[in-house]
Amino acid sequence: MRFTLQGAHLVDATMDVERGSVVVDGTQIQAVGQDDGAEGLRIDASDSIILPGFIEVHTHGGGGFNLHTTDVEEVRSYRRWIPTTGVTSFLVTVVGTPNALPEAQLQTAVAAIEQAHQNSSEPSAEPIGIFLEGPYISVKKRGAHPPIWLRIPDEKETERILKLTRGYLRLLTIAPELPGAHDMIRRLVEEGVTVSIGHTDSDYEQAREAIQLGITHATHCFNAMRQLEHRDPGPLAAIVQAEQVLGELIGDGVHVHPAMMDMLVRMLGSQRTVVVTDALAGAGMTDATFEFAGQQARVICGAARLEDGTLTGSVLTMDQALRNMLDMTPISLSDASGMLSLNPARSAQVKDRKALLRAGYDADLVIYDRSLQLQATICRGQVCYATDAWRQRLSLDTIKEA
Known part of the structure; x- marks a missing residue:
């Protein structure tokens, strides 16, 4: 039409x-x-x-639907729901599983993407690839990821992941201080995957070295990483100094204080900030108890928390994130469009066909x-x-x- x-x-x-x-x-x-x-x-x-429609590169679900799932129809339901929040494209985020690679979940993500391609006339947001958040992350900075999910980078596992994802892996988070991480970073970059530093206890020098290997993305800056200090700058200083690295910001004003949101935007600028929700299944629901990969979470005062009170993914939606960024940081509407559309399109490798009018x-x-x-x-x-x-x-x- x-x-x-x-x-x-x-x-x-x-x-x-x-x-x-x-x-x-x-x-x-x-x-x-x-x-x-x-x-x-x-x-x-x-x-x-x-x-331009918003592009979600870091979300675990919303509307009652999980993306870390073995049910293709659950992903389909999500891609039909998510346009109610202004999202037109997204990455299917997969996390860990106990003592094993999340093979079934990765296979489900591939099947869901291919189902969407085969039924392209169905009104829905487009799943444009897979984001694997871990399991190669720091035990100390794991956030809501249970220790039983975590793994050490391994050459054979890298090849297994590439085989399972069949060319749809767009983004992977890794803690570069882990043994074997450098080899994994090199191999993924060689295959065209965007590699992200995150859930990391790396220091400044370790982060700089990893960025030189090809890291071009940072998972939820400030959250689940060593903090910025004047004598121990940590990974965030290395991220800010590397002009090729884009940094995520959870734009709910809860995961990162508005003053720090403002500071990060000033440091990275409008061309390097990627606004994400890191949303869970409870996003878009006012009062809900839901699951994050086998763990019970609740919406409490506008945030998602596990039963022990640990802050986990958000319940933010991208339409609200736009308003938050304009209210909490000194940016223009054009800047915000870049942060919610063009910059995520760069990391998801779809900038040549999406995110601009x-x-x-x-x-x-x-x-x-x-x-x-x-x-x-x-x-x-x-x-x-x-x-x-x-x-x-x-x-x-x-x-x-x-």
Whole structure:
């Protein structure tokens, strides 16, 4: 279907146009800027802000659904739910399993991605790959990951992971101080996987050495890593100094104090900050008890905690993360778009087709009203979420033909 969203405020990481139009033809953006007068459905968006769809590179679930699962249909349910939060693409995050590689979960992730490709006409967010958060992480900085999940990097396991993920592995977190970590980093980089430093007790020198091996991403900065100190700068100083490394920030104001959120954004800048939710199945649910890979978690005061009180993944959603970043840090809407769309697209290796309002790119769009409330989400040209008002506006019987 071809349609034009007319007269909207258009914003992405590279532009901020007060009034323009977006022409969508099938799954792609056909034109951006002035209305080209082409035939097709025309929709008045003059009261709206249009941004590229959000890309989630670090989420464990939401809406009651887990991504670390052996049920392909659970991932399918998640990708149909997540557009309600403005997300149009995501990585399927897998964590550890007791005393073994999470083989069944990785195979499920592959099957879920391939199912989505085979049913590309189904309205849903696109799973663009796999994120393996561990199991090669520090016992001391494991966070909510039980010790029984953790493993030491091993050459044979590296090859096994690459075989299991069948080319869909996009991101992997590793603590580079572990024995064998350097060999694993080299091998993964060789295969085109984005390697992330995280859940690490590495010092400054160890982090610098690992970054020189090819690490280009950092998992939830400040959280589950040695802290920044004036005589012991730790991994965060090495991350900030390495211009090629993008750093995640959980944008809920709980995992990282707003003042530290502000500081990280100032240090990394708008081109290197990646906003994530690190959300669990309880995201989008106001009062819930749910599971994080076999552990019971609860929503308490806007955060997810295990039964012993340990802070685990968040219950943040990306539409709220956008508002949080604008409220808590000194950035523009264009900067925020880069942090929620373009920068994660770089780490997920889809920046050549997603995350910008540009002709030839996937028609992944989020529509906000002027008060920054989400109104609609379009995934590859299909409306996957809309408020009642926008459902009416987008329905065929109310759209005028050109």
